[in-house]
Amino acid sequence: MNDARGFSAFPPQRAGARFATSWWGRAWIKAMEDTSLDQVLLRKGRTYAKIGRLGPITVSPGRIAAVADSEFDTVVRVEQLTDAEWERFLDQVAAKSGHIAALLDRDMPHDLVDAAEDAAVPLLPAVGDLEPECSCPDWGHPCQHAAALCYQVSWLLDADPFVLLLMRGRGERQLIEALQGRDVPDTAQAARGVPAAEAFAADVPPLPEPPPSDVPFAPPALEPGTGAGPVDVAALRVLAASAASRARELLVRGRLPELTEYQDRVRLAAEHDLDLGLETAVAAWRHGGADGLEVLESAWTPPRRDLARARALLEAGWEGERPPPIEAWRNRWTLGSLQLRYGRDGRWYPFVERDGGWWPAGPPERDPSALTHHLQGA
Structure with missing residues (x-):
């Protein structure tokens, strides 16, 4: 079971204090700012964060929470990873010893996040992944209190990337225990491949999770054939790329809009x-x-x-x-x-x-x- 982590309230900061010095902290802020519907409320949120208008922060699976202005309950929800996504993420961490060392050293390697994205595991939030809620009367999305909470959480992420992993669903202790029971892949065996008889005897594996929707899609190049004929190769290339793009959109969103x-x-x-x-x-x-x-x-x-x-x-x-x-x-x-x-x-x-x-x-x-x-x- 995951225990929530509590963090003391941030005191007022010195003039010129910055939010998010780590690259993953900046990605967190970008996701929040890109979701915002009101730049005025964002400015107020930055001010609130720096002058300490929030109380202690609680981080737990799927949410962060604090009390703002001593009266408003402020929560930002984050989508948790599924069990299948966690398994794929742990595979990526265990595949390289440096990943484990970096996490324990409170660092989030770029190549680990890239490998997780390749395995369709969204570690860093994207636009629309953060859902703010607040008991204040403002209907902003986010309001200044939720924005301030996100800005202050960027400081927590700078200090400890396990805070992000806890929001995604699992705490540090649970992750370390899962990694200790995992074997590093035998790269020599992987290079040799799998015998054909063993491959044909194996069950058909399930389809992978849909790819992340925020990763730009580049369809593979279509090489023209050598035979002569009436086919317009350039038009065929466009149609093939379009079909691949629409198939990916269908996989990600589960539907396609009907177009005239x-x-x-x-x-x-x-x-x-x-x-x-x-x-x-x-x-x-x-x-x-x-x-x-x-x-x-x-x-x-x-x-x-x-x-x-x-x-x-x-x-x-x-x-x-x-x-x-x-x-x-x-x-x-x-x-x-x-x-x-x-x-x-x-x-x-x-x-x-x-x-x-x-x-x-x-x-x-x-x-x-x-x-x-x-x-x-x-």
Whole structure:
């Protein structure tokens, strides 16, 4: 059984104190910041962390927790690894004696994390892997208290990577005991291979876990054949790469969105740099996929409460004077040379004027104020 680990509250830090000096600590912060819907709350979280507005921190499998401002219960949940994932991770640790020594020396080797990713074991969190909760009235994701907790936990991770492993489900003692009962693979036997009779007699192994969704996919190169014929090898290469990419997406997500013939043509042009005369549509797809394409090509009337919330976010996130007047029409807000379009997926998509029209200008955000920084001179 895993015991939770408690850590004393951090005192106020000196001016200029940094968060996360280790590479794995920085990866933790990046996952939290990339998930954030409000940069203002992140700034408040950094301030809260440095001035010591949180109480003692408790780390246990799947969660970290603290009391903020002496009254708010703040929790950040982290997905735990499955038993099968732990077995694959332990195989990677035991495969190289240096991995064990590094962990005991409170270091997280890059090659260990890379090997774990190759085995479909996500040690470091990615966007969306951290789920903040807080009893405060703020609906931010994360609120300033949860953000402060994540920033302070980066200091714990710097000092001891076993904190990350505990969040993923197993503590230091349990891991050490599991490693002590494991044999280092016989590399000489591995080089010799397995006799054919033994291989054919073995049961069919189960399929591996789906690959991590945040690792860029590069399909293998397709070598053209030597025979003559009417087949367009370049087109065949694109179709094969597209099929491999879609198969991987199906394996990771368990489903594929249904696309019209036009949407699929835009997808192919966007993913494989095809010149099909769809430049604006391709730009929209690259920023937001099918949702981005819909926002480009159709207008709709969002619920009033969504627009009211967006106006409040825009005013709260605007630094200095009030934002410029908004020319609103259905799901489209025009602020001078910038236009924000609200998608049915609950995100705002930025557009800029170009050649007499509106051009997709970047990825969407749930907080519209995050898209207006360049209007403020940022």
